Amino acid sequence: xxxxxxxxxxxxxxxxxxxxxxxxxxxxxxxxxxxxxxxxxxxxxxxxxxxxxxxxxxxxxxxxxxxxxxxxxxxxxxxxxxxxxxxxxxxxxxxxxxxxxxxxxxxxxxxxxxxxxxxxxxxxxxxxxxxxxxxxxxxxxxxxxxxxxxxxxxxxxxxxxxxxxxxxxxxxxxxxxxxxxxxxxxxxxxxxxxxxxxxxxxxxxxxxxxxxxxxxxxxxxxxxxxxxxxxxxxxxxxxxxxxxxxxxxxxxxxxxxxxxxxxxxxxxxxxxxxxxxxxxxxxxxxxxxxxxxxxxxxxxxxxxxxxxxxxxxxxxxxxxxxxxxxxxxxxxxxxxxxxxxxxxxxxxxxxxxxxxxxxxxxxxxxxxxxxxxxxxxxxxxxxxxxxxxxxxxxxxxxxxxxxxxxxxxxxxxxxxxxxxxxxxxxxxxxxxxxxxxxxxxxxxxxxxxxxxxxxxxxxxxxxxxxxxxxxxxxxxxxxxxxxxxxxxxxxxxxxxxxxxxxxxxxxxxxxxxxxxxxxxxxxxxxxxxxxxxxxxxxxxxxxxxxxxxxxxxxxxxxxxxxxxxxxxxxxxxxxxxxxxxxxxxxxxxxxxxxxxxxxxxxxxxxxxxxxxxxxxxxxxxxxxxxxxxxxxxxxxx
Amino acid sequence: xxxxxxxxxxxxxxxxxxxxxxxxxxxxxxxxxxxxxxxxxxxxxxxxxxxxxxxxxxxxxxxxxxxxxxxxxxxxxxxxxxxxxxxxxxxxxxxxxxxxxxxxxxxxxxxxxxxxxxxxxxxxxxxxxxxxxxxxxxxxxxxxxxxxxxxxxxxxxxxxxxxxxxxxxxxxxxxxxxxxxxxxxxxxxxxxxxxxxxxxxxxxxxxxxxxxxxxxxxxxxxxxxxxxxxxxxxxxxxxxxxxxxxxxxxxxxxxxxx
Numbered sequence: 001x002x003x004x005x006x007x008x009x010x011x012x013x014x015x016x017x018x019x020x021x022x023x024x025x026x027x028x029x030x031x032x033x034x035x036x037x038x039x040x041x042x043x044x045x046x047x048x049x050x051x052x053x054x055x056x057x058x059x060x061x062x063x064x065x066x067x068x069x070x071x072x073x074x075x076x077x078x079x080x081x082x083x084x085x086x087x088x089x090x091x092x093x094x095x096x097x098x099x100x101x102x103x104x105x106x107x108x109x110x111x112x113x114x115x116x117x118x119x120x121x122x123x124x125x126x127x128x129x130x131x132x133x134x135x136x137x138x139x140x141x142x143x144x145x146x147x148x149x150x151x152x153x154x155x156x157x158x159x160x161x162x163x164x165x166x167x168x169x170x171x172x173x174x175x176x177x178x179x180x181x182x183x184x185x186x187x188x189x190x191x192x193x194x195x196x197x198x199x200x201x202x203x204x205x206x207x208x209x210x211x212x213x214x215x216x217x218x219x220x221x222x223x224x225x226x227x228x229x230x231x232x233x234x235x236x237x238x239x240x241x242x243x244x245x246x247x248x249x250x251x252x253x254x255x256x257x258x259x260x261x262x263x264x265x266x267x268x269x270x271x272x273x274x275x276x277x278x279x280x281x282x283x284x285x286x287x288x289x290x291x292x293x294x295x296x297x298x299x300x301x302x303x304x305x306x307x308x309x310x311x312x313x314x315x316x317x318x319x320x321x322x323x324x325x326x327x328x329x330x331x332x333x334x335x336x337x338x339x340x341x342x343x344x345x346x347x348x349x350x351x352x353x354x355x356x357x358x359x360x361x362x363x364x365x366x367x368x369x370x371x372x373x374x375x376x377x378x379x380x381x382x383x384x385x386x387x388x389x390x391x392x393x394x395x396x397x398x399x400x401x402x403x404x405x406x407x408x409x410x411x412x413x414x415x416x417x418x419x420x421x422x423x424x425x426x427x428x429x430x431x432x433x434x435x436x437x438x439x440x441x442x443x444x445x446x447x448x449x450x451x452x453x454x455x456x457x458x459x460x461x462x463x464x465x466x467x468x469x470x471x472x473x474x475x476x477x478x479x480x481x482x483x484x485x486x487x488x489x490x491x492x493x494x495x496x497x498x499x500x501x502x503x504x505x506x507x508x509x510x511x512x513x514x515x516x517x518x519x520x521x522x523x524x525x526x527x528x529x530x531x532x533x534x535x536x537x538x539x540x541x542x543x544x545x546x547x548x549x550x551x552x553x554x555x556x557x558x559x560x561x562x563x564x565x566x567x568x569x570x571x572x573x574x575x576x577x578x579x580x581x582x583x584x585x586x587x588x589x590x591x592x593x594x595x596x597x598x599x600x601x602x603x604x605x606x607x608x609x610x611x612x613x614x615x616x617x618x619x620x621x622x623x624x625x626x627x628x629x630x631x632x633x634x635x636x637x
Numbered sequence: 638x639x640x641x642x643x644x645x646x647x648x649x650x651x652x653x654x655x656x657x658x659x660x661x662x663x664x665x666x667x668x669x670x671x672x673x674x675x676x677x678x679x680x681x682x683x684x685x686x687x688x689x690x691x692x693x694x695x696x697x698x699x700x701x702x703x704x705x706x707x708x709x710x711x712x713x714x715x716x717x718x719x720x721x722x723x724x725x726x727x728x729x730x731x732x733x734x735x736x737x738x739x740x741x742x743x744x745x746x747x748x749x750x751x752x753x754x755x756x757x758x759x760x761x762x763x764x765x766x767x768x769x770x771x772x773x774x775x776x777x778x779x780x781x782x783x784x785x786x787x788x789x790x791x792x793x794x795x796x797x798x799x800x801x802x803x804x805x806x807x808x809x810x811x812x813x814x815x816x817x818x819x820x821x822x823x824x825x826x827x828x829x830x831x832x833x834x835x836x837x838x839x840x841x842x843x844x845x846x847x848x849x850x851x852x853x854x855x856x857x858x859x860x861x862x863x864x865x866x867x868x869x870x871x872x873x874x875x876x877x878x879x880x881x882x883x884x885x886x887x888x889x890x891x892x893x894x895x
Contacts, residue, residue: 067689067697071696072689126765130759132754132756134767134775137769142764159776160776166779173753173754241688241695276664277671382694386693389711390666500682501682544682546682552686554683
């Protein structure tokens, strides 16, 4: 950041005070301006890793984040980083990891992304250690690896159950060491493109506001990396924070990029259900990885009743075999509690619906009767803390009550597998949860943190080299577009007596939760879409009170339009896909359909800019040498 | 069970402000942050509050609740009597931006002054080896969620703005201790901690430890061991002599001074 005197006296933020004084010194009417080679929107694992890579590649790089540095949703990731390092099981390698990932995604993954991910994850983890991360160790002093759902071998590098925090802190400290500029509590509302003339229109920058002061800010940059995470805040019961409003998804759409497979939303099987105020907060899959089991109100370990054909050959069918597996993975099959998340979430949902739920409408997750209190406190310290402090439950002595919670969106910005570049918009990149394809129809636990690192790095490098390529033809921003972005951002203040944005958000969350949730139905999806149209109308007539300085009502009003368009994408794609696969389950179309297994659904913004258009696109076909890892049904060989 | 909770919230900005009364319906199991959100959604849409995870993991929602520095998301309403009025004010050691949101950039500036981790090369097979027991000391400190409640509470800076430039604060003593105890770090950071970070200004009253929502033993496990190393180095007569005549320029772990 260039230093000037014109700074906020307390925060050091640059000011645009001339605007208020009416002395607009430049063509943007006094708006604070910056210029970088690469800007990264989002400061979670993907954003920080991308920024480090772009910086290392020689690009002038900035990170822009809605929150303070180090608070991103990545800190909520608990279990670990999946990487076939072979520290616990020498039989593990990238091919096994690749196969697990594809099968977990019900073969709808972009095979190339899944391959790169499995190949590069180990080195990305070791790199974190070079930068100061302190992972738990094996007896030999190597990075420890733990069991997780859908993974053949113990594969997740971890730090107790706070791996995400370790990752974010390590990347944050690396970022600080490298001196990369960070714009904290700054929200991007618009991407700019060059005019569409002879050359295809490409990214030219971005527009946003400081949350703290409400003042506007522009970035001129040929490369923008979206690393904004997911969309979970559009659902009522979610493990996601307020930030997860689908900003990157919506920015990409409005810039002309396409979204892939938005119907696939992961409901994590184990969220807290009680007390009501914590409903949805994540309970890590590590509880099951470390021996925890699921029971219904009759005390039955019910997952044995829900083993699907697709995973039968690799799943234990007796409790004895399941229990032996923790120590001997070669001669035993995985417990059904460690089936991929979509399977477990559906099973829990069925048990609750059948009236075998717990007191507060969940299911019991029991580790207390299976492991010693010392083991539990050591391996799951933050779960122990979380239940003790928020629910008065001692997880070393009694079972937890849990139920499904909206957790992750598999769908996202369509990108090139190797470069993370949007094929439609030159200069636009996406990494992490905001990108699509990698996880197919369902993500395996632990594959998210590794995804952030692998594709964050790739996005950063390619965004930097693209910026260097076009360095001589940068055109700057169009003042008229900046003016328009400003007017759009201020619109919520224009109307008096309009509707409260919190009410619209609340209604949208209910709509998505009830009608586009874990089990879907054609008629309900239709109703959800009609609901969304209604919210869009209402959102045109909302008003916010107060002024621009740190005003959450205004911030929500701006985020709300992102939530609406992304919700429309999800509901529309969910209605179109007439089958059940991974994170998309249709009551009226139970079971997967092989024809749908080769189709991606692609969404783009419509011409009027007020809705989305859906098309079908063939799934990229896996090359023969990788196909040999699977038999004809997609099962593991 | 639900009831109407009486709250007094500080509203204002750096030019000044006041406590304002609110009443909202709250129910069993809720935390202070739930009540604040309800005020925001129903009565004061522009009430500024910083929060993210609402699960005690991100350390964003620090404030002072009835005068005590706490995370709003981990402060349960059942800790108070239903008829009690709960007063929430912003952290006092940092300048107010608006309402309950403070400017914590002091901490980010201090973070920049810390020399980073400097490991030696990896082992021949490209991996690194450390014993679990050796990483555990540092792991305790890395539980820190950077809520900055310790920084807010520390009396060295709480009412002494003039000490801020020379004092990194408990959060960063943790970081010094973590790096100092890292099995693979190659630098000795003791002098830096004593000099630039102002370790000597801490007189171990343990206020930081008391408010830490992660229950990190900041004083006992980080600050005191660091102070002991400083003392060893500075005041042990044999080590002093060794340093003086140049036969001792490394510490017990073979590290040179950063």
